Amino acid sequence: MTDKLSVILIGAGNMGGAMFQSWVRAGILDPARSAVITPNPKPWLLDLSDETGIPINPVDDGEGYDIAVLAVKPQMFADVLPGLSWPNMEKTVFVSVAAGLPIGEIENILKSNIAEPHVVRGMPNLPVSVGEGLTLMASGQAVSDAEQSNVKRLLACAGDVIVMDDEDGLDRYVGTSGSGTALALLLVEAMEDAAMSLGADEAAARRMAEQVFVGAAALLKSDDRPASELRAAVTSKGGTTAAGLAVLDDEKNGLRPLMKRAVDAAYARARELAGK
Ligand SMILES: NC(=O)C1=CN([C@@H]2O[C@H](COP(=O)(O)OP(=O)(O)OC[C@H]3O[C@@H](n4cnc5c(N)ncnc54)[C@H](O)[C@@H]3O)[C@@H](O)[C@H]2O)C=CC1
Numbered sequence: 001m002t003d004k005l006s007v008i009l010i011g012a013g014n015m016g017g018a019m020f021q022s023w024v025r026a027g028i029l030d031p032a033r034s035a036v037i038t039p040n041p042k043p044w045l046l047d048l049s050d051e052t053g054i055p056i057n058p059v060d061d062g063e064g065y066d067i068a069v070l071a072v073k074p075q076m077f078a079d080v081l082p083g084l085s086w087p088n089m090e091k092t093v094f095v096s097v098a099a100g101l102p103i104g105e106i107e108n109i110l111k112s113n114i115a116e117p118h119v120v121r122g123m124p125n126l127p128v129s130v131g132e133g134l135t136l137m138a139s140g141q142a143v144s145d146a147e148q149s150n151v152k153r154l155l156a157c158a159g160d161v162i163v164m165d166d167e168d169g170l171d172r173y174v175g176t177s178g179s180g181t182a183l184a185l186l187l188v189e190a191m192e193d194a195a196m197s198l199g200a201d202e203a204a205a206r207r208m209a210e211q212v213f214v215g216a217a218a219l220l221k222s223d224d225r226p227a228s229e230l231r232a233a234v235t236s237k238g239g240t241t242a243a244g245l246a247v248l249d250d251e252k253n254g255l256r257p258l259m260k261r262a263v264d265a266a267y268a269r270a271r272e273l274a275g276k
């Protein structure tokens with residue numbers, strides 16, 4: 001038995017393309033039982049297809065695929081999914097990474113081709129493109145433990161994967177996963193702006209702010225202590241860091257209540273998009 005996975009990717013755009021590259025890097029795909037469907041494949045994809053032998057837009061689907069990753073825009077699902085067809089399709093697990101589309105809705109669309117579709121929802125974030133992603137996932141009722149574990153193994157090629165108890169977790173934590181990258185990047189921009197307001201030119205401000213975040217991220221990765229303990233290690237009593245933190249960590253007007261509002265707003269919007 002091979003531990004390689006049989007996967008078909010539908011939609012090799014920004015997200016699908018980044019995920020596919022992580023699978024190829026990890027060597028997890030069985031080229032004889034994998035494929036990519038995407039119109040107008042980009043040169044990098046054609047090169048990877050030549051390198052790996054994984055076909056693009058194949059005419060022969062062999063015995064079919066164990067996992068189908070759906071990475072087209074959410075509004076295209078209703079058009080694209082009913083047109084999909086390959087042998088043993090009822091045994092395929094469908095993994096949607098579309099923001100906001102509930103499992104039930106995807107199951108309903110797939111019911112035009114399959115009696116009992118097996119659907120997993122994943123919420124990846126942009127750092128999957130550099131192997132440092134975070135994907136939250138939740139499975140529909142029909143998905144078995146073995147199927148869920150294969151999907152988790154596939155998604156883990158691009159970074160950390162957290163299995164949620166239910167689908168609401170994907171919406172609830174979108175501000176600290178899918179959208180979280182943008183919230184963290186805004187902190188970098190705010191630090192750049194602050195440095196420039198003190199006289200730094202743009203290049204210097206960017207260099208300082210970026211390296212502070214890269215350094216903080218590297219510390220978090222290499223040291224098991226929580227952020228609060230690492231922060232304490234650079235905060236001298238009565239020193240400069242304490243002065244800065246007194247402003248940023250103000251109970252009422254500081255970063256924590258602001259971050260809570262931002263994450264709550266992302267959750268509310270995710271629910272709205274899901275029609276809840
Ligand atoms: N970009 C991001 O950071 C995140 C994106 N997502 C989700 O990922 C999905 C894809 O988003 P992006 O990659 O950003 O969009 P994109 O527009 O870059 O990619 C969509 C791809 O689908 C292809 N496509 C169009 N029609 C097709 C068809 N009939 N069959 C197969 N492929 C077809 C397009 O050519 C394109 O390459 C969306 O559902 C989005 O909600 C989820 C989390 C984060």
Ligand SMILES: O=C(O)[C@@H]1CCC=N1
Binds near residue numbers: 099174178179
């Ligand atoms: O902003 C969005 O709606 C999508 C979902 C998470 C990241 N991008």
